[in-house]
Amino acid sequence: MASLYACIMAGGKGERFWPLSRSSRPKQLLAIAGPQPMIAGVAELNAQLVPPGRLFVVTTQEQAAAIRAALPAVPADNVIAEPCGRNTAPCIGLVAALVSARDPGAVLAVVPADHCIPDRDVYARTMRDAAAVAEREHALLTIGIEPRYAETGYGYIAAGERVAFPGATVFSRVKQFIEKPSRDKAEALIAGGGVFWNAGMFVFRAEDMLAAFRRFLPEFAPALDAIRASAGGEGRDAAIRAAYDAAPAISIDYAVMEKADNAIVAHGAFAWDDVGSWTSVGAYWQQHPGGNAVKGDAALIDAENCIIGNEAAGVIGVLGVKDLIVVRTGDAVLVCHRDRAQDVKKIVQKLREQPGGSSLVD
């Protein structure tokens, strides 16, 4: 069996986690869903699958140093800073090129840095099974998550015919990728069955992904060839810069997966949380009476259904309020209605426009 490599995509800005997240310290570097930075949890998860030398991270120029510090076991050279953000397709092409240069038969798993997967064993088994199917079928695997409710914030994957596999994981051909649906459509999808949340995790032979790029993004393929030719040499960073100058900003779903006829979905049976906003973070904090979730020092009186996070020395006093998110850092406080957690980035944008405000968001 081919060697497995893994790549963590860590390009997110995490503006929804202001004031804790800053552009230099986004969600994946925060310990919001446990005792360690999220990316360290994801690295541990994948350390079950690959040795540190086969684990890559693709991130931004701003975050590279912090990520190297957060993941001391990963070789510094495996933490690759993109010259600029270009969505997921160029990032995945880049890593496929580097990995295939090192190991032409390699299978590569690509996962986001900022998801929380408590069921480690099921995750590891699913990814290993997916790698076996990818190698056997020369297929592009995507990991679907059994949907628990009619979420409108995720894309969905409709499963087609089953793919025979002797292990514990179930696989199907992908019938259709479905964009983030309306509430009604999400409910209809759940009711109809046979759909999965699109978790943005992929497993494939590096050569197969490069072949897909040549087919579906032919104008970008030469840049990936140049990266592959430079891999391990001094020209690598220059080749990456040149590739990103020419790269389209497009997701791997749009660019490749939706067009491919060899897409297979693994039925992921593990708990998964993309921890998309402060509302989801509350579940990982201490639960207090009245439906309140608390982290850090706080004094609550007559508070109900609140998420209170204190990340600095001192205290948050809360009196006679409900359905609020209150997050305090040394230099800022967010007070936000629970229903508006997705709009926290608007505060970030507003601050960026105010004199002196950028120091509070960058």
Place this chain on the structure above:
Amino acid sequence: MASLYACIMAGGKGERFWPLSRSSRPKQLLAIAGPQPMIAGVAELNAQLVPPGRLFVVTTQEQAAAIRAALPAVPADNVIAEPCGRNTAPCIGLVAALVSARDPGAVLAVVPADHCIPDRDVYARTMRDAAAVAEREHALLTIGIEPRYAETGYGYIAAGERVAFPGATVFSRVKQFIEKPSRDKAEALIAGGGVFWNAGMFVFRAEDMLAAFRRFLPEFAPALDAIRASAGGEGRDAAIRAAYDAAPAISIDYAVMEKADNAIVAHGAFAWDDVGSWTSVGAYWQQHPGGNAVKGDAALIDAENCIIGNEAAGVIGVLGVKDLIVVRTGDAVLVCHRDRAQDVKKIVQKLREQPGGSSLVD
């Protein structure tokens, strides 16, 4: 005409202004209703009436140094620290004794340190007129404020027959002191007319007040005589300590004014605000669209009817909330429903009971 003296009573704890107020830095030392500490505004107000040498302040041991610093024009010896809090009667007796020792014919005005009176000229005229009536009638004057609405947080004064006076201020005999009323009773009082808010401000000849103490608090009168005998000498502080050891904790209203047959109410026609909670403070801050009042750096999106006070470097971000009070200091944040502003002291009490919490309230 006799010389006028003034005394500012500054013993308040100001727990309703947490987190800005602490027991060492109560409301009167805060610049919550203008650019300077409230007590400095009250001192300026009374500097229209008396020279600094005739202005006294009675305060707590904890606050004395800060008050001397806030009022550099007032002789340090005129800032008197009570050995312990005993409500207003012992405080007023103490100052009456000290002033009458210095100037047996003196008229004394006693006012709280933490009220806001923007109409300075009307205030000064009212107090001068009250001093003239006090001297002429040997009466104990209380300043009533024309009530603007049916406030349940104040006591009321029912006016009886008018007292002839040639100046602009109107005076009446006090018919009755009325304790803080219920909502219904307050509305009936306002509808009936002839009532005033009890603002806790008094004007009287020092000797007349001492005579009232001898009549209504005879067991405490000898202690005041001892203070008078020691005034200006080295035994003063010891006499004050001895007096407070024996002093009842009682308000001047209960102890003297309600019993006196020579109480007169001045019809105060000036704007007056006791700035009793964060809700009242909002009126002195910058008014923003949506009924929001803001002090300091903040970013508001879809906020309505909020009071946002930022007293530290950094920012408060507010998103999608209404009717909230948010106050941020370097070491604490308060998030409180507007309707619960009177209960902020409960947060203070709760913090006092938590390990390490006293450093956040003292």
